[in-house]
Amino acid sequence: MRQALPLALAALLLSGCASHKPEDFNGTWINQDAIKAAIKGGSLRQALNEHGPVLEWKLDVANQQASFSNGFEAVDGQLTSNEKQMQANFQGSLVEQLMLDGDELKTTDQSGSEQNFVRSKLPGNAPLGGSFEKALYQAYLGGDWKIIDGDGKGGVVRFADNGSVTGLPGPDRYALCLAGDCADMGGSNDSMWLERNQRGAPFIFKRDDDRLEIFRAVNRAQPDEKPQLAAGARQWVLERD
Incomplete structure (x- = not known):
């Protein structure tokens, strides 16, 4: 009995940490790491290059749509899912793995490079890239x-x-x-x-x-x-x- 209770609690905690529903991916996610680096001073270009290239994601699970912006162009792709993560597929065989870690969206490209994103607090009807731009402008200027x-x-x-x-x-x-x-x-x-x-x-x-x-x-x-x-x-x- 002494062993069963800790094991049950551990299982409950682990299941809670991994209990993300597909719809939890929905919304606009911005690259807050790039913004934080930029407002520290120094070069804006360097901050964006070091924490880019993607600055914003828009995800729509129901319609299997994934889009991202790098501050210059918008790219649309298809969103698919498995038990623990999402996968975004784009033309040219570009693939990004997406997973949730607490309140953050973590992405991994085919080279293994990772980026972190936080959910935008702005209305979701902003054009792709607009939410990151607004957040950057507020913080930076x-x-x-x-x-x-x-x-x-x-x-x-x-x-x-x-x-x-x-x-x-x-x-x-x-x-x-x-x-x-x-x-x-x-x-x-x-x-x-x-x-x-x-x-x-x-x-x-x-x-x-x-x-x-x-x-x-x-x-x-x-x-x-x-x-x-x-x-x-x-x-x-x-x-x-």
Whole structure:
């Protein structure tokens, strides 16, 4: 009897840890590790590269749909299940293994590389990749930024999570370059797009904790080469209150 009770409790605990229903996979999952690394300072590109490439998953068990975003493109595939995990299959024989570990979604690709995701707290009707972007924008650029150097000195700038910006002389929209051609053009530099009335230009930026420097982007490539953007004249220095 003394042995039976501990064994029964152990079995109960183990079964509880593994008791995930297929529908528990449903929803939008974002790469919180990448966001945490980014807000520590340093290079945004490096944080995303080290904790990527996938930034967001959307899973729909009932319709056997799996989609992911890497910040540049959206990829749709088919979701299948077995007793303990899900498998996402994509064109080109790309396969990802998905399993739940507590409140986290863990994924493993064919090379054995693993990533962790947490469930998004935003409404599920956001476009693929939008939930990660909003969460990143809130954490990375949220709050009040004071212009301490540049046009509009003394003013307060606010970067909203929907891509709008107020208080920065000229532009009223922004987007961080996360991946793909947009990011590749900046090389090792972090870059963003600033625009007004659908007319804009790329800028190089450097963020160090609560200090943000924004530079004009200079293209150092030849006319027949892919653009290679480098930091030109500094336009603004912002500090977050």
